[in-house]
Amino acid sequence: MNRCLGLFIASLFFAVPMLVAQDGSDHVEVGAFADYFRLSDSTPARNFVGVGGRAAFNVNRNVQIEAEMAYDFKRNFTTTFSNGVTTEFVNTGFRTLHGFFGPKFQTGSGPFRVFVTGKVGFDNFSISNQNATTGFVNSVGLTNGTTSFAVYPGGGFEAFAGPIGVRAEVGDDIYFNNGAHNNLRVTFGPQFRF
Numbered sequence: 054m055n056r057c058l059g060l061f062i063a064s065l066f067f068a069v070p071m072l073v074a075q076d077g078s079d080h081v082e083v084g085a086f087a088d089y090f091r092l093s094d095s096t097p098a099r100n101f102v103g104v105g106g107r108a109a110f111n112v113n114r115n116v117q118i119e120a121e122m123a124y125d126f127k128r129n130f131t132t133t134f135s136n137g138v139t140t141e142f143v144n145t146g147f148r149t150l151h152g153f154f155g156p157k158f159q160t161g162s163g164p165f166r167v168f169v170t171g172k173v174g175f176d177n178f179s180i181s182n183q184n185a186t187t188g189f190v191n192s193v194g195l196t197n198g199t200t201s202f203a204v205y206p207g208g209g210f211e212a213f214a215g216p217i218g219v220r221a222e223v224g225d226d227i228y229f230n231n232g233a234h235n236n237l238r239v240t241f242g243p244q245f246r247f
Contacts, residue, residue, distance in 0.1 A: 086242030088123040101125035125149040150177040169208040176228040203228040
């Protein structure tokens, strides 16, 4: 896993000269985002909120190759015990980590863009009582919990004022673990292009 990650990072460094050599502007985009993930497998469905980041480079003015990762924080929820009267707040310690890579097809490179995307990657589900920073580091190592293959079809829009913009996206985070499991995912945040 470490070798694959090292090879990926090295390939990004070799790709930078090719990106700078392109004609026009906005060859690369980077962004941060707030992440909303609705896990629909639990009863009732659980809502998770987290943060993430993404980076993309242009293949041409209508196609980008994009990679992103998001971490959803653990959360509290109310559980009703068997007598049906007593309720108690219980800290689940349940966290999710999403990582995706794939193309983004957009309507050119103007100040307002509409796009669709289709990415592949993973969803990692883990249970931990650690704080957010330590929980994220352990999740990125993918040593805890269950890691499942996932696909992500989605779409949204970007609006730019020069190199600074905002991006909103909605999609279906489908992970595969004894069948396909569909989950709503929404992201929103700043985007920078150069």
